Amino acid sequence: MKTPLLSIDNLGVSYRAGGQSTHVLDGVDLEIGYGQSVGLVGESGSGKSTIAFAILGLLAENAEVSADRVTFDGLEQRLGTADIARLRGADVAMIFQDPMTALNPMFTIGTQLVDVQRRRFPREDRQALWARAEAMLTDVGVQDAAQRMKRYPHEFSGGMRQRVVIAMALLVEPKLLIADEPTTALDATVEAQVVEMLHRLRRRTSASMLVVSHSLGLIAELCNSVVVMYAGTVVESGPVDRVLRQPRHPYTRALLACEIDPYVPFDPSKDLATIAGSVPDLSHRPPGCIFAARCASRHELCLGKPRTKRAEGGHAYRCWLEAA
Numbered sequence: 668m669k670t671p672l673l674s675i676d677n678l679g680v681s682y683r684a685g686g687q688s689t690h691v692l693d694g695v696d697l698e699i700g701y702g703q704s705v706g707l708v709g710e711s712g713s714g715k716s717t718i719a720f721a722i723l724g725l726l727a728e729n730a731e732v733s734a735d736r737v738t739f740d741g742l743e744q745r746l747g748t749a750d751i752a753r754l755r756g757a758d759v760a761m762i763f764q765d766p767m768t769a770l771n772p773m774f775t776i777g778t779q780l781v782d783v784q785r786r787r788f789p790r791e792d793r794q795a796l797w798a799r800a801e802a803m804l805t806d807v808g809v810q811d812a813a814q815r816m817k818r819y820p821h822e823f824s825g826g827m828r829q830r831v832v833i834a835m836a837l838l839v840e841p842k843l844l845i846a847d848e849p850t851t852a853l854d855a856t857v858e859a860q861v862v863e864m865l866h867r868l869r870r871r872t873s874a875s876m877l878v879v880s881h882s883l884g885l886i887a888e889l890c891n892s893v894v895v896m897y898a899g900t901v902v903e904s905g906p907v908d909r910v911l912r913q914p915r916h917p918y919t920r921a922l923l924a925c926e927i928d929p930y931v932p933f934d935p936s937k938d939l940a941t942i943a944g945s946v947p948d949l950s951h952r953p954p955g956c957i958f959a960a961r962c963a964s965r966h967e968l969c970l971g972k973p974r975t976k977r978a979e980g981g982h983a984y985r986c987w988l989e990a991a
């Protein structure tokens with residue numbers, strides 16, 4: 668099998684606060700193949716952004732990170748160090764939930780779209796970078812890009828700002844594009860447009876993508892494979908059609924039941940219904956299955972930690988009750 672672009676084995680992250688350490692990621696394995704788009708799904712607080720930030724070297728100061736082995740584009744990397752941060756802005760780019768996170772209110776869009784390219788294209792002059800930026804802005808659907816380049820972020824609507832941020836990410840021609848809830852800050856119509864644009868991108872760029880979302884519908888549309896997280900643990904992963912059509916883990920089934928049908932066109936106005944109970948206290952992770960307290964199929968076996976079981980086609984899940 669071809670080596671993946673990114674491979675992370677046994678990622679753990681704890682946050683220290685008030686003299687106590689909270690283990691928010693536990694034994695996470697993640698692989699993203701060249702040109703593949705991987706979806707990361709799970710309830711709020713399950714650790715999705717923490718994974719994205721760990722890959723980018725952007726974890727908060729109070730984070731402690733560990734991993735057995737991390738490789739990116741054939742080279743070993745150390746998460747949480749300058750090594751991995753070096754990939755940012757050249758090999759890895761990120762689209763955040765709130766576009767203002769990535770934009771500086773003090774500078775024009777044009778200046779920011781030029782500056783973001785400097786690490787990638789150190790030999791190009793400002794004029795060439797400006798022309799590339801203007802063309803990319805047109806490409807992502809900003810009309811009258813030549814004029815828009817001279818404007819400041821506050822002069823753009825939310826949807827237009829997200830297009831600018833997507834242009835910014837694409838200008839560095841990253842090998843990996845991470846989109847963390849790229850549409851949740853937008854209203855429903857604009858959200859649909861941004862999803863459509865991500866779609867076009869997917870077809871056009873050879874970059875790999877990691878798409879973080881609450882929405883299985885969005886992931887079914889945009890991704891080849893999906894990783895389902897629960898309370899900092901990967902409970903199921905594999906090709907999108909297998910995981911979403913034949914889910915093995917009770918948590919994935921519950922998520923799917925909430926979402927109605929991920930294969931009907933994505934409707935951003937639908938909210939995820941809630942699953943009874945709440946996520947365990949991560950400062951005292953239960954020794955057995957992490958989902959047991961909320962699982963309708965719970966059994967005494969679930970007091971022990973389930974190992975990963977493998978089904979056909981790269982489909983894997985962590986549950987005692989399902990036969991492989």
Ligand SMILES: Nc1ncnc2c1ncn2[C@@H]1O[C@H](COP(=O)(O)OP(=O)(O)OP(=O)(O)O)[C@@H](O)[C@H]1O
Nearest residue numbers: 682684691710711712713714715716717718727729
């Ligand atoms: N700097 C921090 N210090 C302490 N705890 C943190 C910190 N950042 C995140 N956490 C905690 O880590 C857990 C995982 O957070 P994370 O933001 O990765 O979740 P998420 O899956 O991205 O959630 P959402 O869907 O709401 O964005 C949560 O319990 C969160 O409260």
Ligand SMILES: [Mg+2]
Nearest residue numbers: 715716717847
């Ligand atoms: Mg998040």
